[in-house]
Amino acid sequence: METGLARDLMSDEGWAFHERFTLAVRASNGCKPTNHRLVLDGIFWIARTGSPWRDLPEPCVLLADRGYDSDRVRKTMEARNVVPVIPMRKSRKLRVAMDRTLYRLCNFVERCFNKLKNARRVATRYDKTAESFLGFIDITSIRLWLRHLST
Structure with missing residues (x-):
């Protein structure tokens, strides 16, 4: 088993095979597409090494809703070298900057969980x-991915 965070990047030949399965179109809001090669490289590294997701070195960002906007949460995350991307509460007296492009990624994650919960077995957790x-x-993720590829 490999140790450490150094990982072999996907070869150009390997990427040529996987690239046809990714979408490189711009989103409806005009944002640039995700770096699919880097994402796949991280996934394959996790699968190859058996390491937990937390061992991936990036990203070091906490995406959270307004409910988590407190000085204590922000200080804790900054002590762990994690950038908090949390919108401010309207009642906050000290204004704090936030990266809006990163915060928009929350929507993708929430929509993914919503689509997964459309599968009744996943939503109600029948399995012991x-x-x-x-x-x-x-299985549900593969089904959603194949449906996405066919559209």
Whole structure:
């Protein structure tokens, strides 16, 4: 098993195979597409090494809603070298800057969970073991991905 965070990047030949399965179109809001090669490289590294997701070095960002806007949360995250991307509460006296382009990623994550919960077995968690439950999340994710590719 590999150790450390250094990882071999995907070869150009490997990327040429996987690139046809990714969408490189601009989003409806005009944002640039995600760096799919970097994302796939991270996923393959996790699969190859068996390391937990927390061992990936990037990103070091906390995306959260207004409910988490407190000085204590912000100080805790900054002590862990995590950039808090949290919109300010309207009652906040000290204004804090926020990266709006990063915050928009929350919407993608929330929509992904919403689509996963459309599968009744995933939403109600019929399975008794975590392994079986995660297997159905994988199956549901593959189904959503294939549906996305066909449109």
